[in-house]
Amino acid sequence: MENTRFWLQTFIFLQTLSEISKVWCSLSGGEGEEQALPGLGAPYFQDYESGSTINVTTQLGSATYLHCKVNRLGGKTVSWMRRSTREDDNPYLLTYGRLIYSSDARYQIFHEAGHDWKLQIQFTRLSDEGLYECRVSSKTALVQYTYLKVVVPEIKIMDERNSMVKDQIIYEGGSTIELKCVVTNLVGEQPEYIIWKKEDRMLNYDLERGGISVETNLMATGATSKLKIKGARYSDSGNYTCTMMGMKATTSVELNIQPGKNAQPIMDDGGNSCCPPLAPVYTTLLILLIQSSSNI
Known part of the structure; x- marks a missing residue:
């Protein structure tokens, strides 16, 4: 029993050592590579020549796919690596075949039809921008580079005159509030919606206040969303936020409602207009009484 366990452990160790040897031989272009299967010929990249660089642009926070x-x-075996430059002597191994060597769980490898070894990067960060290398284990170096650029979406709030609102905006009571949320610098999939x-x-489907409407226009490279609030009240004052769902894009503005010539009558707790002040009425009656008494 002890002998069986010993030889089993020895076999596992040798297999592991063999795999590690294959990885480093392939990375260094060493001589200890498997020969191509008879009749197949040497491997080659389907879309690009060896040594080519492909430029890929992706959105911050989205899922990114690099193709090889x-x-x-x-x-032979396909591996993905991360490099600082082409001359980098210390590449960071991400995948080897179907195995993932990176401790970052955002990396995944897919082998799809059409001989595509696709590297996935989930929830792309700004730090993911840089050079990636797809390498085929062979005596002659067979590599394809991909430079990944990560784009940050831009989002801002404009007023009805198309002027950018930075921190706060003031409206008169009774007026109509018109704010527009503009999202630009988008790549990849069309945005889902704006909230x-x-x-x-949430105001998109607000029925509590009434007089609120949201109109959104989604495009491949951007989006606009118009918020309209009729009959501005003091209670409409507060912080308003515009968010592009599915992407890391959000901005906000402080809205202040002040009394103005268009202000609506002040409402009491019961929702009815308050009675006009009685002092002017009493003054008028007193003047009329004085005049009538002087005529007697």
């Missing part, structure tokens, strides 16, 4: 299509792979909030309350 290899024909006539035979018994307007006052504090923690």
Whole structure:
């Protein structure tokens, strides 16, 4: 029993050592590579020549896919690495074949039809920008570079005159509030939708206040969303936020409602207009009484 366990452990150790040797031989272009299967010929990249650099642009926070299509792979192995430059002597190994060597769980490898070894980066960060290398294990170096650029979406709030609102905006009571949320610098998939909030309350489908409407136009490279609030009240004052869902894009503005010539009558707790002040009425009656008494 002890002998069986010993030889089993020895076999596992040798297998592990063999795999590690294959990885480092392939990275250094060493001689200890498998030969291509007879009749298949040497492997080659389907879309680009060896040594080519592909430029890929992606959105901050989105899922990014880097493609490496290899024909006539035979018994060779495809690996993905991260490099600071082409001359970097210490590349960071991400995947080898179907195995993931990175401790970052955002990396995944997919082998799809069409001989595509696709590297996925989930929730892309600004730090992911840089040079990636797809390498095929062979005597002659067979590499394809991809430079990844990460784009940050831009979002801002404009008023009805298309002027940018930075921190706060003031409206007169009774007026119509018109704010526009503009999102630009988008790449990849079309945005899902834009949400307007006052504090923690969503306004897109608000029925509580009434007089609120949101009109959104989604495009491949950007989006606009118009918020309109009729008959501004003092209670409309507060923090308004515009957020592009599915992407890391949000901005906010402080809205202040002040009395003005268009202000609506002040409402009491019951929702009825308050009675006009009685002092002017009493003054008028007193003047009329004085005049009538002087005529007697």
